[in-house]
Amino acid sequence: MTTDKKNQNSIRAMIKENKSRRSQSAVMEKVVPKFFMICAVISIFTTLGIVFTLLTETFTFFSRVSIVEFFTNTHWFPFTADDNADYGILALVMGTLTVTAIAMVVAIPVGLAAAIYLSEYASAKTRKFIKPILEVLAGIPTIVYGFFALTFVTPVLDSIIPGGISIFNALSPGIVVGIMIIPMIASLSEDAMNAVPNSMREGAMALGATRFEVAMKVVLPAALSGVIASFVLGISRAIGETMIVTIAGGSRPTADINITESIQTMTAYIVQVSQGDTGYGTTIYYSIYAVGMTLFVFTLIMNLLAQFISRKFREEY
Amino acid sequence: MALINKESVKKKMGSRIAANNFAKFLFILATSFSLLVLGVLLFRILDEGLPYLSLDFITSFASRLPERAGIWAALVGTIWIMTVTAPVSFILGVGTAIYLEEYAKKNAFTKFVQINIANLAGVPSIVFGLLGLTIFVRLAGLGSSVLAGGLTMSLLILPVIVVASQEAIRTVPKEIREASFGMGATKWQTIRRIVFPAALPGILTGTILALSRAVGETAPLLVVGALAYVAFVPENLLSSFTVLPIQLYNWTSRPQEDFHMLAASGIIILMIILLIMNSIAVYIRNKFHKRF
Numbered sequence: 233m234t235t236d237k238k239n240q241n242s243i244r245a246m247i248k249e250n251k252s253r254r255s256q257s258a259v260m261e262k263v264v265p266k267f268f269m270i271c272a273v274i275s276i277f278t279t280l281g282i283v284f285t286l287l288t289e290t291f292t293f294f295s296r297v298s299i300v301e302f303f304t305n306t307h308w309f310p311f312t313a314d315d316n317a318d319y320g321i322l323a324l325v326m327g328t329l330t331v332t333a334i335a336m337v338v339a340i341p342v343g344l345a346a347a348i349y350l351s352e353y354a355s356a357k358t359r360k361f362i363k364p365i366l367e368v369l370a371g372i373p374t375i376v377y378g379f380f381a382l383t384f385v386t387p388v389l390d391s392i393i394p395g396g397i398s399i400f401n402a403l404s405p406g407i408v409v410g411i412m413i414i415p416m417i418a419s420l421s422e423d424a425m426n427a428v429p430n431s432m433r434e435g436a437m438a439l440g441a442t443r444f445e446v447a448m449k450v451v452l453p454a455a456l457s458g459v460i461a462s463f464v465l466g467i468s469r470a471i472g473e474t475m476i477v478t479i480a481g482g483s484r485p486t487a488d489i490n491i492t493e494s495i496q497t498m499t500a501y502i503v504q505v506s507q508g509d510t511g512y513g514t515t516i517y518y519s520i521y522a523v524g525m526t527l528f529v530f531t532l533i534m535n536l537l538a539q540f541i542s543r544k545f546r547e548e549y
Numbered sequence: 550m551a552l553i554n555k556e557s558v559k560k561k562m563g564s565r566i567a568a569n570n571f572a573k574f575l576f577i578l579a580t581s582f583s584l585l586v587l588g589v590l591l592f593r594i595l596d597e598g599l600p601y602l603s604l605d606f607i608t609s610f611a612s613r614l615p616e617r618a619g620i621w622a623a624l625v626g627t628i629w630i631m632t633v634t635a636p637v638s639f640i641l642g643v644g645t646a647i648y649l650e651e652y653a654k655k656n657a658f659t660k661f662v663q664i665n666i667a668n669l670a671g672v673p674s675i676v677f678g679l680l681g682l683t684i685f686v687r688l689a690g691l692g693s694s695v696l697a698g699g700l701t702m703s704l705l706i707l708p709v710i711v712v713a714s715q716e717a718i719r720t721v722p723k724e725i726r727e728a729s730f731g732m733g734a735t736k737w738q739t740i741r742r743i744v745f746p747a748a749l750p751g752i753l754t755g756t757i758l759a760l761s762r763a764v765g766e767t768a769p770l771l772v773v774g775a776l777a778y779v780a781f782v783p784e785n786l787l788s789s790f791t792v793l794p795i796q797l798y799n800w801t802s803r804p805q806e807d808f809h810m811l812a813a814s815g816i817i818i819l820m821i822i823l824l825i826m827n828s829i830a831v832y833i834r835n836k837f838h839k840r841f
Contacts, residue, residue: 257735264737265652271644272653272662275711278704279665282676285683345579353573354580362580369587371823373765375794376816379801380590383597383809411586418583442569465671472673474768475794479801499675499768506678506772512687520772524679528672535671 286528289521296515302522308485308496310516319519321526323485327402327495328530331477332470334406334491335413339466342410343417344459350418351425352433352447363419370415378479381408386480393492400482400494408480409473413466420465424458425451457545461538468534472527474499498527594820598813606814610780611796615807620815623796625782626695626775627764627822630792633699634706634763639756641703642710646752649711650718651740670708677705678772686773693774696786701769706759713755717748750837757830761823767794793819 294302297319305320346366350359386404390397397403428451436450437443452459482494483504489495496504502520510516601615609619645666653659681701691697721744729739770792777799779791793815800812 257738260737261735264740265648268644268648268652271641272648274641275645275666275669275707276662278680278707279669281684282672282680285680286676289683342579342582345576346583349573349576349580353576362584365584365587369583371761371765371827372590373767373794373819373823375765375767375797375801376590376594376820379797379809379812379816380593382801383813384589384593411583414583442565444569444572445565447572468671472675474673474675475798478768479798499673502675502679503768503771506682506774507777521679524676528676531671531673531676532668535668539667 282528286521286525289518290525293515293518293522296518297522306487308501310519317515319515319522320487321498321523323487324496324498324501324523325526326487326489327477327481327485328471328497328499328527330402330489330491330495331406331409331473331481331497332467334403335410335470335473336463336467338407338410339413339417339470340463343414343462343466344421346414346418347421347425347459348447348452351422352443352451366415366418369411370419372412374412374473374475375479377408377412378405378476381405381476381480395492397492398482398494400480400484402481402489402491402493402495405477405480406491408476409470412473412476413469416469417462417466420462421455421459424455424462427458428454454547457542457547460545461542464534464538464541468531468538471534472499472531474503478503498523502527594813594816596813597810598815598817601810601814602817606811607818611778611799615805615811618800618808618811620793620796620818622779622782623791623793623815624818626779626790627792629695629783629786629788629790630699630702630770631760631764633696633786634702635756635760637700637703638706638710638759642707642756642759643714643752645707645711646714646718647740647745650715651736651744666708666711670712673768674705674766675768675772677701678769680704681769681773692787693776693789694787695783695790698770698773698775698790698792699786701773702763702766705766705769706763709759709762710752710756713759714748714752717751717755718744720751721747750833754830754834757826757833761826761830764822764826765794765819767792767798770795771798793822 302319302321304322305318306322307318307320308323309316309318311317346362350362354362381404382399385408386397386399386401389401389404432450432454433446436446441449477497478500481497481500483496483500484494485496485501486493501523505516505520606619607624608621609617610622611620612618645662649659649662653662678701681697681704685691685697685700686693689697691700725743725747726739729743730736734742774789775795776789776791777795779789783790797812797815797819800808800815803809
């Protein structure tokens with residue numbers, strides 16, 4: 233009799249415990265997804281934050297400087313009395329585009345050639361050796377590349393180019409930004425070419441094509457969307473690159489481009505102002521947001537373009 | 550009479566084969582260019598940096614005299630920033646990934662979040678600096694502090710961690726999830742005890758690689774207002790700070806050759822830190838990676 237009662241009690245206790253545990257876990261089942269959703273929403277708020285920040289501060293800037301002047305004036309000369317200051321973004325945009333153009337002249341041929349070599353010519357063993365080295369190159373901080381540009385590439389260029397070259401110039405950071413982008417173009421292009429099915433290569437080779445002809449006439453056209461997208465992403469990366477151009481490019485904004493002379497890019501200007509003792513609320517302070525907005529729009533267009541190209545022109549096999 | 554005129558075939562093939570060989574030579578040349586650059590870069594840095602490299606260099610503060618200058622403040626600053634960035638970006642990144650992979654329905658909102666993350670990854674780092682300057686430094690009133698810098702860095706590497714974690718979670722096969730549900734486990738229990746542990750090596754590898762990117766990042770912290778010349782270490786989350794890359798930038802931008810050599814010494818330390826982090830990431834990937 234007593235043992236029966238004891239058993240009954242312990243069973244009741246067990247049921248009770250199970251119930252409370254189940255309700256506990258039911259609460260968790262409700263709360264946990266909400267928490268994770270908040271995490272996901274924060275990434276959206278980051279984007280909204282960027283757009284909101286840039287827009288509001290840029291509006292304040294344009295309440296002081298005419299938007300027409302901003303886009304048409306070719307002089308950028310903010311560090312002076314307010315009346316004499318020039319805010320023509322063209323001078324900075326030209327600096328950025330010059331460096332980007334030089335970088336792409338280096339990065340596109342070398343990156344693409346490396347990609348073709350890795351995907352069409354190299355043995356598995358060579359590939360296993362080279363890919364980690366490209367990854368190391370891609371992982372080197374930009375400050376190190378900047379140091380390299382200023383203390384090695386510039387002196388070397390100075391001794392090669394007849395007539396010499398300024399300590400700060402567009403050519404040296406341009407070349408080094410290009411070197412920095414090579415691994416990115418090489419690996420993205422290689423991915424695109426690897427996605428081309430082997431049967432197509434074998435078909436072409438069976439018809440007597442050399443490896444070079446297979447690469448140029450079969451693989452490259454088939455992978456073209458991915459390859460072009462990698463170029464566009466490279467351009468976007470070069471436009472947003474900061475430290476290399478700040479260290480080796482100088483701080484002389486100009487729209488008349490001479491690649492052996494000092495220039496200033498949009499990113500370098502933002503760093504220059506951040507480094508100085510410009511007070512909060514001055515026109516110069518707001519100008520970095522207007523420049524940042526321009527930079528953001530440039531890179532956003534490039535990124536969307538890359539996505540569009542790789543989606544729209546993809547060849548499916 | 551031969552069906553094939555060997556002479557004319559040879560004549561035609563000869564130039565094509567020559568073109569192939571020449572092209573192959575060019576492709577190899579281009580590929581070795583990268584290796585050459587890496588070699589020259591490492592050689593230059595070791596050559597310039599080794600003379601100043603010593604224990605004193607690591608434990609001294611910045612100084613106007615090159616022979617007394619060191620990186621202690623910058624090194625400690627970098628560690629402070631990482632103690633903020635690592636947990637914040639890990640929790641937010643993995644949380645987002647779990648939501649997207651396990652909970653989210655395939656609707657417009659999910660797609661929007663996904664596209665948004667892809668685009669965030671392409672925003673230049675300096676723009677994140679402007680975001681941090683307005684939101685954390687000014688609006689939240691944190692000032693140019695460790696906390697403001699660390700949070701800015703968290704947002705910068707968030708997309709990288711999300712994408713890596715998503716890929717890791719995706720490799721966990723459906724069968725073991727279903728087995729867990731079959732045993733009566735709830736969704737959260739399955740995620741916590743089955744999916745998350747199985748995906749953890751991949752998640753950790755991605756997180757460490759993302760953090761190593763943050764260690765080398767300079768521009769956003771310059772904009773947030775990290776100091777270039779610091780003779781003290783941060784005391785709490787609201788202290789001002791400097792980090793290793795900013796110290797290196799400061800030395801590199803001075804005209805004297807001695808400071809360039811100091812910068813090279815600092816770069817050696819920075820590269821060693823990155824090497825260690827990357828080795829840990831690779832070790833975790835190889836050691837704990839499960840194939841299902």
